[in-house]
Amino acid sequence: MKFDRIFPYLIALFLGFAIGYQVALQMEPSADCPAPDSLAEVMDTEASVTVSWNQVQDARYYTVIARDSAALTDVASSIVVEGTSAVIPDLKPQTGYAVDVFTICEKDGKFYISETPTTIGVSTGWIVTDDVVLLQGQPCPFSICTTNVAAPNNCFDWGAGTQYYQVEIVHNASTTVVARTYLEKSVTGAGIRINNYNTATCGGLPVLEAPVECPTFSFCGDFTQPGTSTTVNYKLTASLTQCCLDLPAADYTLRVRSCNIDE
Secondary structure (H helix, E strand, O other): OOHHHOOHHHHHHHHHHHHOHHHHHHOEEEOOOOOOOOOEEEEEOOOOEEEEOOOOOOEEEEEEEEEEOOOOOOEEEEEEEOOOEEEEOOOOOOOEEEEEEEEEEEEOOEEEEEOOOEEEEEEOOEEEEEEEOOOOOOOOOEOOOOEEEOOHHHEEEOOOOOEEEEEEEEEOOOOEEEEEEEEEEEEOOOEEEEEEEOOOOOOOOOOOEOOOOOOOOEEEEEEEOOOOOOEEEEEEEEOOOEEEEEOOOOOEEEEEEEEOEOO
């Protein structure tokens, strides 16, 4: 696949922004500037893929292009990097991509680009969220939660395997727990599944629900701000790696405990 046949105007434009138009204009395809070998997928999330490769002699930059496997002429993301790895952003969940990596070499003050790329197939991960109501009218199934999970910036990372979490939203001024829910995170073959144990039996507080207007991969709800009649909307937004609280005010803190289910 020749460089001058792959979306030349788009690539020239974005290379110009990334490394300067004078450099981009100097580049010529050259067999002496090979594409990198050992291109491999290192990690994926629902919106990005990380790839790596071996260093090429005389390489100055690498051009990384992701194309949707279902429409190979569509560039989904393109970046220029100096190292031997790249995080490709702005991708769709549960989607396959062809990733092309070209080498940009510098030799004797002139820039060259590999005639063909190294290409691999990759795919983003995925996440499924379920609103579980099967526990209605039964005792809360979670044991006493004794392990605190740090939530800096109101985010916490998922643990490995199947994990259970007691998640509380706390009003800082009064230390009142204004909302509580219980989440089960399990690993599937291609991503993770999150169950929200949405039942008032588990604590009798407002619970995180998943209404139609709630964005994908989120649990939403509202509560009345302590000491006022103000309604506060909130949501937990889940990704493949963590869960974050989204609130319109800074008056609340996310408090999380890692839980086990009683056998």
